[in-house]
Amino acid sequence: MLVSYNWLKNYVDLGEITPEQLAEKITKSGIEVDHVTYIAAKSTNVVVGYVASCEKHPDADKLNLCQVDVGEETLQIVCGAPNVAKGQKVAVALPGAKLPGDIKIKKVKLRGIESNGMICSLKELGLDPEYIPADVADGIFIFPEDTVAGESVTSLLNLDDAVLELDLTPNRADALSMLGVAYEVAAILDKPIILPDESLKIESKKSAHDFIKVEVEAEDLNPYYGAFIIKDVEIKASPLWMRNYLMAAGIRPINNVVDITNYVLLEYGQPLHAFDYDRFASDKIVVRRAVDGEKITTLDNQERTLGADTLVITNGKEATAIAGVMGGANSEVMNETKTILLEAAYFNGASIRNTVKATGLRSEASTRYEKGIDPNRVKRAGIRACQLLKQYAGGTVLADVVEYDALDRSEKIVEVNTARVNERLGTEIDASTIAAILKRLDFTFEQAGNDFTVHVPTRRGDITIFEDMLEEIARIYGYDHLPFTLPVGVAQSGGLTGRQALKRQVKNYLQSAGLMETMTYSLTSEADITKLISPEVREQNPQAIALALPMTEDHKYLRLSILPELLHSLTYNQARNQANLAFYEVGNVFISDEETLTKQPTELLRASGAVTGKWVEHPWQQEVKDVDFFVVKGIVEGLFDFLKIPVTFSPVKLADMHPGRTASLEVDGNMVGFIGQLHPSLEKELDLKATYVFDINLDVLIKKYDAAPSFTSIPKYPSIERDIAFILDEHVHAGDVQTLIKEVGAPLVKQVEIFDVYQGGNVEDGKKSIAYSLLYQHPDKTLKDDEVEASYQEIVEAVNKAFDAYVRS
Amino acid sequence: MKEQLQAIQVEALEKIAGTDEIKALQEIRVAYLGKKGSLTGVLKGMGKLSKEERPVIGEIANKVRDAITTALDAKNEKLEQIALEKQLEAEAIDVTLPGKPVKQGGPHLLTSIVEEIEDLFIGMGYEVREGPEVETDYFNFEALNLPKNHPARDMQDTFYITNELLMRTHTSPVQARTMKEYKGEKAFKMICPGKVYRRDNDDATHSHQFTQIEGLYVDKNVRMSDLKGTLDVFAKKMFGEDREIRLRPSFFPFTEPSVEMDISCKVCHGEGCSVCKGTGWIEILGGGMVHPRVLEMAGYDPREYSGFAFGMGPERIAMLKYGVNDIRAFYTNDKRFLKQYHQA
Known part of the structure; x- marks a missing residue:
């Protein structure tokens, strides 16, 4: 809502308060004033002049030589405006005048002839061209005949006005009118409100009832409809003061009838509509719901097809307006219009809102209906308009208002x-x-x-x-003036839940392991929605959940994996010469097996990471190493170790992953994620170097995590280390052997570590050597050599049997 | 014999003094004190002495041995010290060469801000609550006094999935869920951080995804002045003790009265400057007294209970606190941006 400061002064005595001070007070009291702007930059020495004569410049076709009476003297001025003519009252910038844009007016010679000033257009006086009326848009401004030559134009053209732009919250529909703002300002300043004069003297003996009937077939959507008839109107420009206020309020003046309806709309917040009574071509208004598919050509010359929920004003045969939104071209007021049928009505806000949504048409009128208008102002606004039409369009207002009235006006x-x-x-x-x-x-x-x-x-x-x-x-x-106090009631200890605390710890671990936390979007593209989904998620048959109305194709689906967006972050950085990247993110993915969602999807918390480029960078000691599978596996193992949850890794083949460098993660025999290198073809597609990723179901880990593990006593007895190296088939997995050693060696073998893997040399082709270091320990006594030896032999036999392996001597 | 011993001492001490090598020193030790050493040789002749002479010479011999041993040890220590110094000098490295980097990650700036705010309110007795990002229309809107077709729904353009399911547009549904869980009986304080979504085009000031933290306190006799005091504590802890707050009336469907909170501009302290667009104040968050209909829908009797609620955007706070000028920076994950705030 744009509020003209000068206009507002008509309703509240603003005293000495400046527009800026007023804005500050309004803002602090509840309606935010976004800006205060002045409608024109300051100009000086611009006065009304009377064009006494106007002749062609002898040496220039497009210039005119004018003698202009500016009150105390007559000045010779050369003017290039196409619409300048003898007898006009115009705005003259005198020599020495200053105009907006830092223009100084001096005496000059134009094509050899002296020019003592400039005749100005509204644009030259600083007004926004968007709101300048069409008849003076391309030339100088022409004042009404009764304007006095020599008078300053500043107040005549309202050039010193300031406009307060209100940022209204949806509840304050009352401030969508000058009167509403006036009530607000009067309350803030503790001043009385001065209401406009609504008196209307009806001189006509004729009754509007003889010209029009009103039938409302949809009372729920239109509880009040008032029709006024004004005869013998003369369409012309509206008075200057009204044009000034409209321009300040951001509305371009058109003609007196249109301007008056707009003026009253802004003053009362009540939309009005003027039909050309003759073109309306009926003595009956019927307000009804549109027939589905009904067509109307609106004022903007667009043909629109209406749905059955749309309320229309009809002449009993065809639609002549979309109620509360826009009039129809067929009954539009034209320059030849003689009789006005004026509508002042109350339309249901929700209905107008639906129409606006369905048609995409939004107007000053619809905005007010949508937010709710004052039921007690509907008819008064109609009367106010009649009064103005009588005064400024020479109209004869007929007696009586033809009404349909079922409106609740109670307080x-x-x-x-x-x-x-x-x-x-x-x-x-x-x-x-x-x-x-x-x-x-x-x-x-x-x-x-x-x-x-x-x-x-x-x-x-x-x-x-x-x-x-x-x-x-x-x-x-x-x-x-409210005091500052703190709550005195509930005594509750605040804090994080175990889950929240652990989530923070997991993030801290990953960060101290060298990964940077990222934040990517949860909404992803069609191409990415199917990528890099963890096998245990895929087992749940997750459907791609799409937004009904996405903003862009890039953010259309709810992610099933964090990784695709994370990889885009890697690509973004690589393209900016940031080649060594170690990112992770903890966030939700959204899983549902329903093709059409009927309930909320499961939101699964996952920790995902992606690492590419160099991991170790210490060149002067020749320690520079690219990230590899085991770097990332080490980080993941560290996480499980930190959480004290045993995990096993098994080779797995997954789409988009390197077939020989990917493992699934299992806890208690259930898959909880995967780790590995991206498939080289995906790396190529994303313009990435070798990239290793992991994706872990954090929900499962958080649930399994034991926050208070029971005490295990520290072993008192010495441990014994034994090493074994096996020669095995090269396809045997070191981890499988390790698992077997642990099983067979239990409970004496506390720890099994691999310390050497070797192929080639004196190891025959197709075989490899893996060396394990075993740690023996007994909780209650010192182990004897023969006990260890017995266990050792048992392990050798078991591994031999299971993997056809023999001990390397 | 006495003279002989004294001569040995003089000779030995001279040799020790004249030696610069540990090996030579070892030889001297053997030559005088060894089994076949000269002092040992003299002492072997002790048996021939008379009973009276024996203790006298014995004492002298012991003194000589002690003197030689002491000199040997002292010299040995000195030479070892010299040798060590030599060795250490040879081991010297260029300490100006760079060290081996420790791989370090760090939190995202938004996480840092969210955790800072969480911790601040935890200190005031608030619990931290979370809720689903895909919400029902009921919890996202209706339970918050935003029935279908309410004009205020326009304030937040929504990503719908179906007619009833949507990406939550704020974390307020967590408030509704918490109240429901406490069945209208329990007084509580909570904050709820999380991701939210709006149907916006991404630009410097808009993001279709962003984060929010809201707070809610429900109890008997909660006063609006409690909200003002709580927000004042928050603003001073978060932005500095010298910052003032100002509440302005505003509108949210789920609070009545509603407020918008500004803090005094850190540059001009309320005088007005370019940072605060001349107003002296910067808008930080919204809040208000929980609307009685919201309490009622969640099972709290609004005649008995009242509450306050507030909500803020960590992105906005980060932008104000650290001068980040483009909201997209939080989601592009430029490594250089991420790294800047690892110690924030």
Whole structure:
């Protein structure tokens, strides 16, 4: 809502308060003023001049030589405007004048002829071309004939006006009108409101009833319809003051009839519509729901097809307007229009809102209907418009308003108790202060000691309950005056849940292991939605969950894996010469096997990582090493170790992963994620060097994590180390052998580590040598050599049997 | 014999003094004190002495041996010291060469901010709650006093999945869920951080995904002044003790009265400058007293219970606190950006 400061002065005495100060006060009281702008930069020495004569410049076709009476003298001015003519009253920048854009006017010679000033267009005076009326858009501005030569144009053209741009929250529909803003400002400044003169003297003996009937077939959507008839109007420009205010409010003046409906719309917040009565071609208005597929050509010359929910105004045969949104071209007011059929109606907000959504048409009118208008202002606005049409369009207003009226105009009653106000606000406001605030708001009320019965004016449709009144009282009292206190009630120890605390620890671990945390988008593209899904997620048959109306194709589906977006982050960095990257993210993926969602998907917390480029970078000691599978595996093993959850790795083949360098992770025999190198073809597609990733189901780990493990005593007896090297088939997995050794060696073997893997040399082809280091320990006694030896032989035999292996001597 | 011993001492001490090598010193030790050493040789002749002479000469011999041993040990220590110094000098390295880098990661700036805020409110007795990112229309809107077709739904353009399921547009549904869980009986304080989604085009100030933290306190007799005091504590801890707060009336469907909170501009302290667009104040968060209908829908009797709620965007806080000027920077994960805030 754009509020002209000068216009507002008509309703509230603003005194010496500047537009900026006013903006600050309004903002602090609840309506945010986004900007204060001046409609034109300052100009000086611009006055009204009378063009006494106007002849062609002898040496220039497009220039005119004018003698202009500026009050005290007559000046010779050369003017290039196409619309300049003898007898006009125009804006003249005198020699020495300053115009917006830092232009200084001097005496000059134009094609040999002296020019003592400049005749100005509105644009040259600093007005926004967007709002300049069409008839003076391409030339100089022409004042009404009764303007006095020599008078300064500043106030005549409202050039010193400031505009406050209000950023209205949806509840404050009341401030979508000058009157609404005036009530607000009057309350803030504690000044009375000056309402516009609504008196209308009807001179006609004719009744509107003889010209029009109103039938409403959809009372739920249109509880009030008022039709006024104004005859013998003369379409011309509206008065200068009205044009000025409209331009300040961001509306381009058109002609008196259109301007008056717009003016009253802005003044009262009540949309009006003027039909050309003759073109309406009927003596009957029928308001009804559209027939599905019904067509109408609107004022903007667009043919629109309507749905059955749309409310239309018809002449009994065809639609002549989309109710509350836009009029039809077939009944539009034209320059030849003589008789006006003026509509002042109350349309249901939700219905208009649906129409706006369905048609994509939004207008000043629809915006107000959608948010809710004041039922007590509908008819008054119609009368105000009639009064203006009579005065500025020479119209004859017929007696009577033809109405359909089922409108509820009752005021809401809200009870306010002083103690309750103070309880909720934490204040000590007394009843007399509350009474004073209610008076400032111009709310009527009855007071009984500390109790108030407030009659909420219908213009404030947002106030229906005590808490709404509480806000009114608090904001006029001033939020600044509320004390600072801290809650005295609940004594609760705050904190993180075990899950939240562990999540933080997991992140800290991954960070100390060298990974940087990233934050990527949860919404991904069609190409990425199927990529790099962990095998145990895939087992759940997850469907790609799509947004109904995505903003872009890149962010259309709810991710099933963090990795694809994480990899895009790697690509982004590599393209910017950041080649060595170690990223991780902890976040949710969204799993549902429903093709059409009927319930919320499972949100699974996962930890995913991606590492590429150099892992060790210490060149001067010749220690530079690219990341490899075992770097990332080490990080993952470290995580499970940190969580004290045993994990096993098994080779697995997954789409988009290197077939020979990928492992699944299992805990208690259940898959919980995977790790490995990206498939080289995916690396190529993403423009990445060798990249290793992991993806782990953190929910399972958090659930399994034992936050308070029971105490295990530290072994007191010495341990014994034994090494064994086996020669095995090269396809045997070292981990399988390790598992077997642990099984057979239990309980004496506490630890089995691989310390050497060797192929070639004196190991025959197709074989490899793996050396294990075994740690023996007994909890209750010192082990004897023969006990260890027996276990050792048992292990050798078992491995031999299982893997056809023999001990390397 | 006495003279003989004294001569040995003089000779030995001279030799020790004149030696610069540990090996030579060893030889001297053998030559005088060894089994076949000269002092040993003299002492072997002790048997021939008279009873009276024996203790006298014995004492002298012991003194000579002690003197030689002491001199040998002292010289040995000195030579070893010299040798060690030589060796250490040879071992010297260029300490200006770079060390072996330790691989270090770090948290995302938003995580740091969220955890800072979490910890701040945990200190004031708040529990941390989380909820689903895919929400029902009911919890995201209706339970928050935003029935279908409510004009205020326009304030947040929503990513719907179906008519009833959507990407949550704020973390407020977690408030509704928490109240429901406490069945209208329990007083509590909680904050809920999380990801939220809006149907926006990504640009410098808009992101279709961002984070939020909201807080909720429900109890008997919660006052609006409690909200003001709590937000003041938050603002001072988060932005500095010298910052002031200002509450302005605002509108949210789920609170009444509603507030918007500004903090005084750190550059001009309320005077007005380019950072705060001349107002002296910077908008930080929104909040208010929980709307009675929201309490009611969650099972709390609004005549008995009241509450306050507030919500803020960690991105905005990061942008204000660290001067990040493009919200997309939080989601592009440029390594140089991430690294800047690892110690933040």
